[in-house]
Amino acid sequence: MSSWLDYTINGLIVGNVYALVAVGLALIFGVSRLINFSQGSIYLVGAYIGWVAVVKLQTPLPVTIVLVATLAGMVGLIVERFGLRPLQNSVRIAPLLATIGISFVLDQIVMLIFSPNPRALPSQLPDVRFQVGGGTIGPLDLLIAAVGVTSALLLFLFLRYSKLGWAVRATAQDRDAAMQMGVDVNRVNQAVFGIAAALGGVSGMLVGMYYNQIDTAMSLQATLKGVVAEVVGGAGSVPGAVAGGLLLGLVESYGVALFGTSYRNLFAFLLLISVLVLRPNGLFVSARQAPPEPLTGTFVAPSRPVRLPPWALLIAFAVFALLPLFPVSSYVLQTLINAWLFGMLALSLTLVAGTVGQVSLGHAALLAIGAYTSALLSLSLSFPVGIAIICGGLMSAALGTLLISPSFRLRGHYVSIATLAIGEIVSLVILNWESVTHGPIGVVGIPPLSLFGYELVGAPSVYWFSFVVMVLLALLQVRLLASHIGRSFRAIRDDDVAARAYGLSLNRYKSLAFIFGGFAAGVSGGIAAHLYSYINHETFNTQQSILALTIVILGGLGNVAGAIVGSVALVGLPEVFRIAAEYRILIYGMVLLLLVRFRPQGLLGTI
Amino acid sequence: MSNIDRRSLVKGSFAAIVAGAMVSRTALADASEPILLGVSGPLTGPNAQYGAQWKQGFDLALDEIHAAGGINGRKLAYNFEDSQSDPRQSVAIAQKFVSDPRIVMELGDFSSPASMAASPIYQRAGLVQFGFTNSHPDFTKGGDFMWSTSVSQADEQPLLALYAVRHLGLKKLAVLHQNTDWGRTSRDYFVNAAKGYGADVVITEGYIADDRDFRSTLVRVRDANPDGLILISYYSDGALIARQARQVGLKQTICAASSVYSPKFLELGGEAVEDVHLGTRYFPQDPRPEVRKFIDGFKAKYGGQEPDAFNAYAYDAMNMAAAVLRIGGTDRRAIRDAFAKVHDVPMVIFGSATFDVESRRIKGAMNAELVIRKGQFTLWDGKPT
Numbered sequence: 001m002s003s004w005l006d007y008t009i010n011g012l013i014v015g016n017v018y019a020l021v022a023v024g025l026a027l028i029f030g031v032s033r034l035i036n037f038s039q040g041s042i043y044l045v046g047a048y049i050g051w052v053a054v055v056k057l058q059t060p061l062p063v064t065i066v067l068v069a070t071l072a073g074m075v076g077l078i079v080e081r082f083g084l085r086p087l088q089n090s091v092r093i094a095p096l097l098a099t100i101g102i103s104f105v106l107d108q109i110v111m112l113i114f115s116p117n118p119r120a121l122p123s124q125l126p127d128v129r130f131q132v133g134g135g136t137i138g139p140l141d142l143l144i145a146a147v148g149v150t151s152a153l154l155l156f157l158f159l160r161y162s163k164l165g166w167a168v169r170a171t172a173q174d175r176d177a178a179m180q181m182g183v184d185v186n187r188v189n190q191a192v193f194g195i196a197a198a199l200g201g202v203s204g205m206l207v208g209m210y211y212n213q214i215d216t217a218m219s220l221q222a223t224l225k226g227v228v229a230e231v232v233g234g235a236g237s238v239p240g241a242v243a244g245g246l247l248l249g250l251v252e253s254y255g256v257a258l259f260g261t262s263y264r265n266l267f268a269f270l271l272l273i274s275v276l277v278l279r280p281n282g283l284f285v286s287a288r289q290a291p292p293e294p295l296t297g298t299f300v301a302p303s304r305p306v307r308l309p310p311w312a313l314l315i316a317f318a319v320f321a322l323l324p325l326f327p328v329s330s331y332v333l334q335t336l337i338n339a340w341l342f343g344m345l346a347l348s349l350t351l352v353a354g355t356v357g358q359v360s361l362g363h364a365a366l367l368a369i370g371a372y373t374s375a376l377l378s379l380s381l382s383f384p385v386g387i388a389i390i391c392g393g394l395m396s397a398a399l400g401t402l403l404i405s406p407s408f409r410l411r412g413h414y415v416s417i418a419t420l421a422i423g424e425i426v427s428l429v430i431l432n433w434e435s436v437t438h439g440p441i442g443v444v445g446i447p448p449l450s451l452f453g454y455e456l457v458g459a460p461s462v463y464w465f466s467f468v469v470m471v472l473l474a475l476l477q478v479r480l481l482a483s484h485i486g487r488s489f490r491a492i493r494d495d496d497v498a499a500r501a502y503g504l505s506l507n508r509y510k511s512l513a514f515i516f517g518g519f520a521a522g523v524s525g526g527i528a529a530h531l532y533s534y535i536n537h538e539t540f541n542t543q544q545s546i547l548a549l550t551i552v553i554l555g556g557l558g559n560v561a562g563a564i565v566g567s568v569a570l571v572g573l574p575e576v577f578r579i580a581a582e583y584r585i586l587i588y589g590m591v592l593l594l595l596v597r598f599r600p601q602g603l604l605g606t607i
Numbered sequence: 608m609s610n611i612d613r614r615s616l617v618k619g620s621f622a623a624i625v626a627g628a629m630v631s632r633t634a635l636a637d638a639s640e641p642i643l644l645g646v647s648g649p650l651t652g653p654n655a656q657y658g659a660q661w662k663q664g665f666d667l668a669l670d671e672i673h674a675a676g677g678i679n680g681r682k683l684a685y686n687f688e689d690s691q692s693d694p695r696q697s698v699a700i701a702q703k704f705v706s707d708p709r710i711v712m713e714l715g716d717f718s719s720p721a722s723m724a725a726s727p728i729y730q731r732a733g734l735v736q737f738g739f740t741n742s743h744p745d746f747t748k749g750g751d752f753m754w755s756t757s758v759s760q761a762d763e764q765p766l767l768a769l770y771a772v773r774h775l776g777l778k779k780l781a782v783l784h785q786n787t788d789w790g791r792t793s794r795d796y797f798v799n800a801a802k803g804y805g806a807d808v809v810i811t812e813g814y815i816a817d818d819r820d821f822r823s824t825l826v827r828v829r830d831a832n833p834d835g836l837i838l839i840s841y842y843s844d845g846a847l848i849a850r851q852a853r854q855v856g857l858k859q860t861i862c863a864a865s866s867v868y869s870p871k872f873l874e875l876g877g878e879a880v881e882d883v884h885l886g887t888r889y890f891p892q893d894p895r896p897e898v899r900k901f902i903d904g905f906k907a908k909y910g911g912q913e914p915d916a917f918n919a920y921a922y923d924a925m926n927m928a929a930a931v932l933r934i935g936g937t938d939r940r941a942i943r944d945a946f947a948k949v950h951d952v953p954m955v956i957f958g959s960a961t962f963d964v965e966s967r968r969i970k971g972a973m974n975a976e977l978v979i980r981k982g983q984f985t986l987w988d989g990k991p992t
Binding site: 003006007010011013014017108111115116117118119120122129134135136137138211212213215216217218220221252253256257260261262264265329330331333334335338341431439440441442444445448457458459528531532533534535536538539543544571574575578582584585 | 650651652653655656658659660688689693694695696698699701702703705706718719720723724726727728731743745748749786787788790791792812813814815817818819820821822823824826827829830843846847850854855856871874875876877
């Protein structure tokens, strides 16, 4: 029985850590309704500033904390001033994408300065341990808890009783009205980003000390867990974020206790999904509070899409169709094959995110479902590869729609978070369902692509195959969008209340979109599996989901041609920047930021 | 200039592109050019640290190879392409390497998904893919152009089991392993060997490589009541587990796989890794000449820094590549055949290495039983802790 006490304490200890990250996220979400994907990077920056202070300057702890808070806060101000403020009159999606770009840039700068090797960040607190249950806790555990609770309390008081706090809340409720009442909205935003960044920096440093280890990979993990904790607690609520963090820690700890370590994150994300479905406002926010502004409609930039003349499309088609006949290297062809595969994924995402307004952050899961289905069918049941790939597409359509269906009632950001969680769940199920997926060992020896008995192994034949499949899917999607179904999709995106009043069944149309989109993504995954010959649970990861979303936004949400242009650009750019070696992801992040800044509606515009 | 119309401009430039492509294909590297190896590995992304360590090992080996007169008088160089350990990028890099006539052999990639996705391309094009960290049992089954100097876990894990069970006398083991292809394969070999030596494995726990919190896992371990902990970990997660094991009150003997063998393990683990036992392929005071050359050379080149296991793998791989090229020359097929011909190449990990032609791997890694005493890796003195 005493073990349960230990599990509880351990859950609270790690929950503490999650809470600290979640508080910063909650603050920003509360004011700007923005999931700040760069919060994890500020956390990283704070940890490394802490390392410089502790190891190089040997400052005492209070000085270290002040130094980290000040410098991280300044980074936050810079991010706000140059990364986000120029976008304030832009569409909602632009700042979201900008935070992703900023996190690339910050992570890479830290990596270039400090090298990717992990470093020890020694704790400056006396090394005494207190016996609690079977284990011990140290002063750092208490300090982290104290910082979490105190900052939540201070923020709560600040928001409720100070004048700037009122301004913050007024801005959160209605920006324009606040401006009319004389609130300097920019100053409010600045204050919020500064505070959140200072807090984020200090948490990064404390957590680094807690584990005596900092490395450049800590940023994405921190963001993921922070987002989960924040949403569980109630997005935008600071005390809720603390409670959500602790709850998340407890659920993970009990999950480990009951089922074993490899199931730990599964519980975190299942918790998230159940909270989203049952209490989308979060557990600790009163249900009476006005729901956060629906982000559909305003989420997608209204713009006049660039109409590509038919002759231009024909020429582009002819050039790409005939390309392998010219002396181009197989490296160029392979890069374009990747672009076509991502093009299919982007077609799928641009339909559900752009046309129907369900911005998905877990699209790689559809790739994985298609890939595993196709690989396993062709290996264990000797299905011909072509049929196996189609089955992969169908399985992705069916399973993907089934998994997402409980989240159909969600809107805006919540859809993104739910799909993020579903993506992680699929990957964890693949890891743990060993009898079918072979777990971490992966699927080996997947037969190469073939069509009517002919193996497609050379770069040109694979190129043509993936190109033709993508073009067919694109034409099908264009046809779909021009039909009444396409109009209904857009109606749901632009105003779901009106659409429902008009008699459209939202769930039915959302299902249709996910079925079609799931098929395209599954086919893409299936082709990739046969191309790679080996897949495991890491082959289709969160980074691919984020890349897919970036492609879709870059091309223009809902824009079929844009999805393809975007994937050629974003798959091609990192290859073009190869010459820059370690700097290439930094350059990629900056290009992304510039694109968001100057063309938030995407290259070809939203439809 | 002004009377060149658009059509002839297009035609002309097209002809130029074709001509350029032909020239680059036929231009054979002359003897003053270095022989070029392609390296596919992570320089950015979550595994970037390992790519950086590879580079250190490669560069040291290249210095020594050049000091010894290069490859039959020619210099050796490598072209490191960043794959982020992402299969999508490693297949593009593979196409790039196979269509570049200057590249005579490829080294890498780091992770199994990235490496094995590229294997079919290397195999069909007939370019050797020399994976030196690829422990996945099926890596070399990708074809006769896949060769590996990665220590087979079928070799390594029984040695660790011998150390833990026979020499340290542990009878009830808890195994914590990374839930990756490497961790799982290693765990299976370890558990089999340990049972063969008469120990019980009371619990095995697989964890995700970027997990940082292990306290709850360790309570589970504690409740299984083992007398020893086996870590199949890398140095960063291994250090975290050791620290947290002491925090939750576990005082059992810890025994770790060779992949934690890094000065970082000592730095990150601090006092918690004191008395941790580990089986490695070499040790700092190792008198073997190839080890002395490696460690002393490494410290001299990198300002006193101690090398770690990944530095050693890369260093060995470059030396093996040089040995192969000395026999095989610069023809890709002859290089493949040369892998079967090299014998007794001095290597840090294997002592002297000869490939087993059937499995395209090397059998019989060296073994040293170390323990951490006073914050240093030292040869185990036979005393239990």
